[in-house]
Amino acid sequence: MDIIVLIKQVPETSNVKMDPNTGTMVRDGVESIINPLDLYAIEVGLQLKEEHGGKVTAVTMGPPSASKALKEAIAMGCDEGVLITDRKFAGSDTWSTAYILSAAIKKIGNYDIVLAGERATDGDTGQVGPNIAACLDLPLGTYISRIDKTDCDKIIVERLLEEGYEKLEMPLPALLTVVKEISFPRLPTLRGKQRAKKTELIVFSAENLELDENLTGLRGSPTRVVKIESPKVMRNGIMLSAKDEDQLEDAVNKLVEFLKTKEII
Amino acid sequence: MDYRNIWTMAEAQNGKLKEVSFELLSRGRALADKLNESLVSVVIGNNIDKEQLDQLIFRGADEVLVVEDESLDDFIVETYSNVLVDMIKEMKPNIILAAATVNGRTLMPHVAMRIHTGLTADCTDLDIEKDTKNLLQTRPAIGGNILATIKTPQHRPQMATVRPKSSKPLELDPNRTGKIRYIEFDRSLLDNRVRKLEARHDQDRNINIQESDVVVAGGKGMKKAENFAMLQELADRLGGVVGASRDAVDRGWAVYPQQVGLSGKTVTPKLYMAVGISGAIQHLAGMKTSEIIVAINSDPDAAIFKVSDFGITGDLFDVLPLLIKKLNEEVKA
Structure with missing residues (x-):
């Protein structure tokens, strides 16, 4: 079973500082990491490979420095990394990003499942996964919280809804976006890191893609x-x-009054 | 361009419309009035109660377009997308607003890709640009650290999703009139690949934290799972539900659907009460646009107090029982 995992490199959000004058993000000194929600997708990919064989390819689009994210994915256990990078791609919104990623997925060719995180913690749109499913006309499962069963031509998954869960069955190949509940991401191993160092990344630019x-x-x-x-x-x-007790009494009374004036109670 | 009118996507479940269907109409009404265009509510589903369709008119719609079929009972994105793409191509709406729910955030990007137009997720503010008449869509990004205003100048329709609870439905006006039009479902639009096998609704009634007016959330300061019962009691008194910080979920005191924050859900209730939550930036990203924020924490320097409208520094195990007691007295009085 061949798996493609789409990942994105994002700034470590807990350290994000904004320039109060320009309103833009101060990128200096901010570490770049794999989007935390993509780690769950990587883990699912690795588990599927362990169960069914095949390989896991991590794919990202970004500047050349995004290769670090792919190396991390390989250190976790992915077999290959594909970096899609070209100055012409700069400024792509979700539509264009999905269009480019779709072309890359087509070029990679053999795959049974495309996995992605629910959304990235920087852009926070959650659109690129569904966009790609639409572009490639793949059956789509979003917010997937569990894989119940899979064989070579179909998969049964559980989808997290506002009010519970639903089970979907779909033929493969398919695209799934996954939520945190689905797995506990493993850490990169020392051997994995060594392998990542030696693994040459595949690089796609505008010229390589249709x-x-x-x-x-x-x-x-x-x-x-x-x-x-x-x-x-x-x-x-x-x-x-x-x-103390007096302050406590006073504070709680004032809170109740506050909630009354705000018409909560 | 011959694209006209504002569409809002109603969401139905078991023949009933979700509250967000009406919230979207108040957003849409404001835009329709500014553009002098019609407001159309689109309902895709099965066996929708006729009274509910009238409600859409009473709450702001000029027209309701209904596509009903047994096979539309379940939300299957491929089929819903086929239906909507077809309608868009034929009727050419100018703007489409949908709810930023699990289904809205699945359907809209699917449709936007196919008809090649822009989509802006999770908008907190919508307006019309004076000169160009373009839709201005404002949304938080990078963990709520920035607010970006986005437009779609060359492509139509202009599409946006809006968070549930971020606007209120308009007052019901039973004198409002409008058209309800049924559109025949073309069975060739059925996508037979994905099948829904079953649904299980969680017994945990707290699960839908995004649709509640009041969220009482607990964090690391709650110390253990059993203490969440106090939050439940408080939430019950306030007519709300229980949420949790990532710390609490990771410790198993609450379940993931209750998680508020960057890797959980974003909520915008009328009241958000943070109990024993210090307010890490990832947590703030998920709740700081709540209308009223109340925090209870023992650390006076906790970041949560910076975003709070009302804060109590103290031991939550003193404050909570007293607060619950006082609220009980209020109910009796």
Whole structure:
């Protein structure tokens, strides 16, 4: 069973700082990591391979430095890494990104399942997975929380909904986006890291892919960012301390009053 | 361009419309009035209650388009996408708004890809640009650290998803009139690849934290799973549900669907109460747009207090029981 796992390199969000003057992200000194939600997809891919054989290929699009994310994926156990990189791809929105990734998946060719994280923690759209399924006309399962059963031509999965779960059966090849519940990602091993060092990444650029260049990069993107702002976070709310019984009584009474004025109760 | 009118996607389940169907209409109404275009509610499903369809009119729609069929009972994205793509090609709407729910966030990107247009996820604000009449879509990104305003200048329809609970339905006006139009379902649109086998609705009634007006969330400070019973009691008093921080979920005190934050859900309830949650940036990303935030924490320097409208520094095991007691007295009074 051959698996393609789509991953994205994102800034380590807990360290993100915003420049208050420009409203843009300060990238200096911010570490880049594999999108945390993609780790679950990698783990599922590795487990499927362990059970059914085959290989796992990690695929990412980004600047050349995104090769680090692919090396990490290989260190976890992926067999190959494909880096899609070209200056012409810069500024691609979700539509164009999905279009380019779809072309790369077509070029890779043999695959039974394409896996992706539910969304990336930077862009936070969750669109590229469903976009690609639509582009390649693959059966789609989003928010997948469990793989119940799979054989070479079909798969039964559980999908996490707002009010519970549903079970879907679909033929392979298919595209699945997975949620955290599905697995516990393993850590890279020392041997994996050594293997990652030796593994040569496959690099695709615009020339290697069958693409209409009018549909890639900023030019090919239907959406435009007009404005970026840093929202105010501080609310300067009422602060009370409840260190002794009197303070406690007073604070809780005031909270009840507060909830009343806000028409919560 | 001959693209006209605002569509909002109603969501149905077992023949009933979800609340978010009406919330979208209040967003859509504002845009339709600015553009002087019609507001159309699109309902795809099976056996939708006629009274509910009237409600869509009473709450702002000028027209309701209904596609009903037994095979549309289950949300199968491929089939729903076929239906919607077909309708878009024929009727050419200018704007389509959908809910940023599990199904909305699956269907809309599928459709946007196929008809080659832009889609902006999880918008918190929608407006019309004065000169161009383009839709301005504002959304948080990078863990809520920025607000980006996005438009789709050259492609139509302009598509956006909006978080549940981020707007209120309009007042019901039973004098409003509008058309309800049934569109025949063309069976060739059925995609027979994916099959729904079963659904299980969690007994845990807390599961749908995104659709509740009140979320009472617990973190590491709750110390153990049993203590979440107190949060449940408090949530019951306030008519809400229980959420949790990642710490609490990772410790097994709550389940993943309850997780609020960057790797969990984003909620925008009327009241978010954070109990024993310090407020890591990943957690704040999932709740800081709540209307009212109340925090209870023993650490006066906890980051959660910076985003709070009302904070109590103290031992939550003192504060919670007293608060529950006072609320019980309120109910009796």
